[in-house]
Amino acid sequence: MFGASLSRWTMSYFAAALAALLGAEVLMVAGVGFPSQPVTAPQTLVLVHLVAIGWLSLLISGALIQFVPVLVTKPLAHPELPAVALALLTAGLGSLLLGFLGMAGFSVSAMPWLPLGAIGLASGFALNLWNLGRTLWSARPIALPARFVAAGLLSLVGVVTLGTIFSLTLGGWMTNAAFLRLTSEAIPLHAALGLGGWLTFTAMGVSYRLLAMFMLAPEAEHRTSRIAFAAGAVAILVVLIGGPVCLLIFGQGVIHPLLAAFALALVSIALYGHDIVRLYRTRKRPRIELNARVVAWALGALGLAALLLLAVTALGPTDRDIGGVVFLFVFGWLTGLGLAKLYKIVAFLTWLECYGGLLGKRPTPRVQDLVNEPRAMPWFSLYFAGVGVASLAAFLGAHLVFRCAAFAMLIATAKICFELVLTRNLAAVPEAMLPNGHRVRLRLHLPIL
Amino acid sequence: MAQASHELDVRPILRSGGEPFSAIMQAVSGLSAGQALRLLATFEPVPLYGVLGKKGFDHAAREIGGGDWEVLFTPKVGVLAGPPTPGGAAASRWPEPVSQLDNRDLDPPEPMVRTLAAVEELQPGEVLCALLCREPVFLLPELGKRGFEWLGGFEADGTTYKLLVRKAAQREAAE
Numbered sequence: 001m002f003g004a005s006l007s008r009w010t011m012s013y014f015a016a017a018l019a020a021l022l023g024a025e026v027l028m029v030a031g032v033g034f035p036s037q038p039v040t041a042p043q044t045l046v047l048v049h050l051v052a053i054g055w056l057s058l059l060i061s062g063a064l065i066q067f068v069p070v071l072v073t074k075p076l077a078h079p080e081l082p083a084v085a086l087a088l089l090t091a092g093l094g095s096l097l098l099g100f101l102g103m104a105g106f107s108v109s110a111m112p113w114l115p116l117g118a119i120g121l122a123s124g125f126a127l128n129l130w131n132l133g134r135t136l137w138s139a140r141p142i143a144l145p146a147r148f149v150a151a152g153l154l155s156l157v158g159v160v161t162l163g164t165i166f167s168l169t170l171g172g173w174m175t176n177a178a179f180l181r182l183t184s185e186a187i188p189l190h191a192a193l194g195l196g197g198w199l200t201f202t203a204m205g206v207s208y209r210l211l212a213m214f215m216l217a218p219e220a221e222h223r224t225s226r227i228a229f230a231a232g233a234v235a236i237l238v239v240l241i242g243g244p245v246c247l248l249i250f251g252q253g254v255i256h257p258l259l260a261a262f263a264l265a266l267v268s269i270a271l272y273g274h275d276i277v278r279l280y281r282t283r284k285r286p287r288i289e290l291n292a293r294v295v296a297w298a299l300g301a302l303g304l305a306a307l308l309l310l311a312v313t314a315l316g317p318t319d320r321d322i323g324g325v326v327f328l329f330v331f332g333w334l335t336g337l338g339l340a341k342l343y344k345i346v347a348f349l350t351w352l353e354c355y356g357g358l359l360g361k362r363p364t365p366r367v368q369d370l371v372n373e374p375r376a377m378p379w380f381s382l383y384f385a386g387v388g389v390a391s392l393a394a395f396l397g398a399h400l401v402f403r404c405a406a407f408a409m410l411i412a413t414a415k416i417c418f419e420l421v422l423t424r425n426l427a428a429v430p431e432a433m434l435p436n437g438h439r440v441r442l443r444l445h446l447p448i449l
Numbered sequence: 450m451a452q453a454s455h456e457l458d459v460r461p462i463l464r465s466g467g468e469p470f471s472a473i474m475q476a477v478s479g480l481s482a483g484q485a486l487r488l489l490a491t492f493e494p495v496p497l498y499g500v501l502g503k504k505g506f507d508h509a510a511r512e513i514g515g516g517d518w519e520v521l522f523t524p525k526v527g528v529l530a531g532p533p534t535p536g537g538a539a540a541s542r543w544p545e546p547v548s549q550l551d552n553r554d555l556d557p558p559e560p561m562v563r564t565l566a567a568v569e570e571l572q573p574g575e576v577l578c579a580l581l582c583r584e585p586v587f588l589l590p591e592l593g594k595r596g597f598e599w600l601g602g603f604e605a606d607g608t609t610y611k612l613l614v615r616k617a618a619q620r621e622a623a624e
Contacts (some may be wrong), residue, residue, distance in 0.1 A: 004587060004590070005587075005590050013453070058541040069586075070586050070587075073584055073586055213557060213583070214557065216554070218608070219583070220608075221547065250559030284554060324461070348558070351558075352558075352587060356587070356591055357591070357594070359561065359562050359565040359566070359591070360562065360564075360569040361565075361569060364562070366559075367558060
């Protein structure tokens with residue numbers, strides 16, 4: 001057990017992810033994609049993949065490169081591989097988006113953008129999967145939070161496989177009947193595995209550990225957490241295996257495996273919510289920081305999105321209902337959680353990077369001295385207010401209100417990004433406490449070179 | 450990793466005027482590798498600390514009321530599962546810690562800050578003991594970078610992480 005070091009590339013993933021989030025919000029303000037256009041329009045695909053891959057997947061990948069070694073107290077198997085993976089992922093995402101723009105009728109030259117995008121993304125994710133998978137494998141038996149991550153990574157395998165099949169088929173590279181069937185009917189499986197299995201389940205696992213760590217709550221493994229894991233993992237398997245089996249072998253639709261997985265996911269989310277409430281209640285830290293307060297809002301959005309999905313499923317969902325729920329899920333829960341955790345993680349990693357070697361040798365600032373929570377908090381409030389209004393507008397089909405709310409989200413996100421830049425530059429640290437007695441140069445993307 | 454400790458209550462023997470030493474030694478030899486011994490006695494059994502210390506056990510004692518004591522003897526080798534230390538120093542050759550830090554209730558990363566401040570005060574060859582509420586994953590590489598030797602592991606209760614840090618003696622440090 002040699003402990004964990006700073007991951008050299010995590011900050012690069014975070015910078016690329018935030019750029020994608022801002023880009024997606026600009027598109028929403030401009031009226032591109034849902035709800036101004038249909039859920040299935042190619043423009044919506046541009047928006048969805050910019051958010052799901054560019055923002056959320058890069059964010060979670062960057063966080064995992066840093067935190068899987070912390071979860072299992074083993075160093076990353078290949079510390080430099082994430083840089084190659086990031087280059088492949090961004091190039092692959094760019095190609096994929098160009099492919100969707102081509103489908104929307106924009107002239108984007110005659111390159112096979114969709115298949116190229118699939119190749120880039122599949123290789124980028126494969127490198128990170130290999131790296132994280134080997135790290136987890138070397139640390140067996142792994143604790144519960146790491147098992148959530150492992151199940152999330154398994155889900156990612158499914159997402160990438162299905163996505164690759166779709167892209168190669170739509171790009172005209174494959175005409176196999178099974179692949180055609182998957183491409184026309186398995187999109188809900190792709191979305192459920194991506195948003196539920198990969199992004200949510202992984203975030204749940206990491207949050208068990210991070211919330212306990214930052215709030216000083218006991219980390220005992222409870223039966224409820226084990227059931228939450230089992231239910232979620234089975235839900236992933238039902239979608240991953242049951243979905244294609246129903247579709248290709250039994251010749252049915254995907255609705256039954258999706259409903260079964262949804263029921264299991266509700267059990268998992270309910271127990272997870274119960275566990276997290278217990279963490280908040282048993283914490284030793286009386287005053288909690290901004291990140292833990294904002295995470296509570298994100299958890300509220302997760303609960304609300306789950307209940308709304310239950311309601312619209314019972315009432316017979318329309319595309320607009322599904323779009324509205326997915327919007328609340330992605331921007332209230334995943335993005336809210338992501339921004340809140342970034343606010344803490346960026347400060348902590350910057351502090352460790354700048355002061356790790358000086359601790360105990362001279363006075364150093366605390367992590368909290370690197371941020372200005374009273375200044376940042378209103379922007380988090382504005383962000384969540386924007387998400388609330390935008391979700392409602394998406395349900396009601398009020399396009400103009402949606403775009404105004406998206407503008408509020410954009411401003412709030414930009415301000416939060418600016419706070420992160422200030423943190424990276426130690427702007428709040430007094431002159432006398434700076435590591436070398438002077439301000440460091442801007443190192444936003446490549447922190448530890 | 451957290452193996453249930455073997456419990457031995459010698460209070461009945463002591464109350465009846467008997468001598469529990471052989472029962473204790475028998476219990477110790479019956480422990481499996483890495484297993485701890487939880488001893489209940491009517492007084493603090495200080496002489497046992499030396500005897501079992503030589504056999505490779507750490508001790509943690511607390512009064513449990515009514516004048517009775519509970520002492521947990523944990524095997525050093527099994528409990529302190531650290532990496533092989535530079536210079537081949539084994540924990541059993543390390544001197545008793547010169548100071549103890551209880552960092553279990555501090556907000557992160559305060560435990561790391563306090564531990565690093567304390568180890569900077571160590572003289573060559575001296576050992577520091579720090580109690581933490583989780584494995585200090587970011588502290589350990591920093592100790593390595595600064596040339597300290599360390600050994601650490603969870604106590605038998607599974608919630609307290611005990612870390613021993615030693616500053617190398619000058620002769621070793623020069624090597």
